[in-house]
Amino acid sequence: MRLRDVVAGANASMYYRTDFRRIKAVYYPQTERDAVEAIAKAREMGYDVTPKGAGSGLSGACTGGNRDRVIITTLRMNRVLSISPDHTYADVQPGATPDEINAVLAPSTMRFHVTPSSRDVATVGGMLSTDSGGNDAWLHGTMRDNTLRAKILTYDGKQIEVGREGVRCEDTSLEDDLNRKALTLNDIADAHGLLGFVTELRLALKPIGDETVMAGLVECTDISELGSVVQDIISAKIPVTYGETVIYAHPDIRGSLNPPLLVLEFPEAHLRDLQSITRLRMLTREELAELKDIRLKLAKRTPKRGLQISLFEDYGFYGHNLSRLQERVERIDSYLREHSFEPLAKYGHAPTKWYMGDNTQANGIIMHSNEIKQPRQSSSDVFETAMGLVRLCEELGVTPKPEHKWIYSDYAKLARIRELREVIGGGFNSFILDPDCGAVLSTMIQ
Numbered sequence: 001m002r003l004r005d006v007v008a009g010a011n012a013s014m015y016y017r018t019d020f021r022r023i024k025a026v027y028y029p030q031t032e033r034d035a036v037e038a039i040a041k042a043r044e045m046g047y048d049v050t051p052k053g054a055g056s057g058l059s060g061a062c063t064g065g066n067r068d069r070v071i072i073t074t075l076r077m078n079r080v081l082s083i084s085p086d087h088t089y090a091d092v093q094p095g096a097t098p099d100e101i102n103a104v105l106a107p108s109t110m111r112f113h114v115t116p117s118s119r120d121v122a123t124v125g126g127m128l129s130t131d132s133g134g135n136d137a138w139l140h141g142t143m144r145d146n147t148l149r150a151k152i153l154t155y156d157g158k159q160i161e162v163g164r165e166g167v168r169c170e171d172t173s174l175e176d177d178l179n180r181k182a183l184t185l186n187d188i189a190d191a192h193g194l195l196g197f198v199t200e201l202r203l204a205l206k207p208i209g210d211e212t213v214m215a216g217l218v219e220c221t222d223i224s225e226l227g228s229v230v231q232d233i234i235s236a237k238i239p240v241t242y243g244e245t246v247i248y249a250h251p252d253i254r255g256s257l258n259p260p261l262l263v264l265e266f267p268e269a270h271l272r273d274l275q276s277i278t279r280l281r282m283l284t285r286e287e288l289a290e291l292k293d294i295r296l297k298l299a300k301r302t303p304k305r306g307l308q309i310s311l312f313e314d315y316g317f318y319g320h321n322l323s324r325l326q327e328r329v330e331r332i333d334s335y336l337r338e339h340s341f342e343p344l345a346k347y348g349h350a351p352t353k354w355y356m357g358d359n360t361q362a363n364g365i366i367m368h369s370n371e372i373k374q375p376r377q378s379s380s381d382v383f384e385t386a387m388g389l390v391r392l393c394e395e396l397g398v399t400p401k402p403e404h405k406w407i408y409s410d411y412a413k414l415a416r417i418r419e420l421r422e423v424i425g426g427g428f429n430s431f432i433l434d435p436d437c438g439a440v441l442s443t444m445i446q
């Protein structure tokens, strides 16, 4: 494992420039005991800890900012510790990836069902900390829905077991205090490591679906129609097993795609329900595989001129925003163009599910967005435009999926984390709570 690879990780965020002199130590624990020792070393040296999984998070949180800090990576804590006799849950270390866990489960018919596109690298510790979900989150939920309990370490080395109902801890006074605050897994989910270092997770396993599925393509006349179709599928609660949209693709990268479109895989029993909502062109298995591949590669395509960048990454359109999708997307695009960015690609999971900072559920479209940056645009231009987008989304009522820029704009979650850190303590990723967090991140854009 090369040090540079651990520090940068699979960083696909725009915060890529790191001052390596400010990283005071990097630890690679293999066990919980090693993690306790690593945290104790950081505490003795007086440094904040950056917990790190694969580094595939897109918000910049996993970089630890550019302050003096110690990185503790879970890349060597990747074992499946045990599987329950009835195969309904598995206890795993935080550095295991969904692909690794499902490879261990392969001889059985049970699987771990949170599979983000980054499932080959993203760790379950990082995924819980960002409340990750795959393109079947509509059916299987996000990480919090599939985690039964998590063990976390505090900066002063205490082990806390957090479940759906509350907390257990050897320090009974801390346990009482945290239960009075009603700390549950909902708080740990998408806390970006601010509440402690996750050392073990109990993950729910579910059977592989054995129903016959079919696939179809909805080619919409405009973006509003696409929003309405997604809204109708959500209202009808159709258990779509795979749902992806391509809302826009720049002529440089469009190829044979004809957006806006919606690719759906669904149980055969729901064909009529879908046909009563929209016109569906049936797809063969090969055509579906090809469209899935195009969708995955869309994020990697480059424009003929300028650089590809993702200023905001994820837009969560739900509720009344689905019926006003065209107008919302146009407002965002005109904002981008006013700031000299050109839209490159907009695509994403739909119908899907995510949680807001106050733990309420949202159902709709998670739209990923990539833009073209001109060479003359400086790091501060980029950062200010990104923060302007955060403000525009607040005004439009479009929520970032919690993973991405929420940490700088989801005031309900931030307030709750501050409240809990008064009891549990800090010591992890504290830069996120600093007033100059944005200024620091803006220096990390290349």
Ligand SMILES: Cc1cc2nc3c(=O)[nH]c(=O)nc-3n(C[C@H](O)[C@H](O)[C@H](O)COP(=O)(O)OP(=O)(O)OC[C@H]3O[C@@H](n4cnc5c(N)ncnc54)[C@H](O)[C@@H]3O)c2cc1C
Pocket (backbone or CB within 6 Å): 009, 010, 011, 012, 050, 051, 052, 053, 054, 055, 056, 057, 058, 061, 062, 074, 094, 115, 116, 117, 118, 121, 122, 123, 124, 125, 126, 127, 128, 129, 130, 131, 132, 133, 134, 135, 191, 192, 193, 194, 196, 197, 198, 199, 403, 429
């Ligand atoms: C190509 C690509 C595709 C993606 N697709 C999806 C997708 O489909 N769905 C989706 O939800 N996301 C997706 N993501 C985002 C990303 O993969 C997820 O956010 C993932 O959950 C992060 O896991 P990680 O191990 O890389 O965590 P990191 O990026 O290393 O860390 C993320 C956060 O968790 C904290 N953290 C990590 N480990 C621990 C721990 N043990 N204890 C406490 N805190 C910890 C970090 O400090 C940081 O704040 C994608 C990213 C890429 C690059």
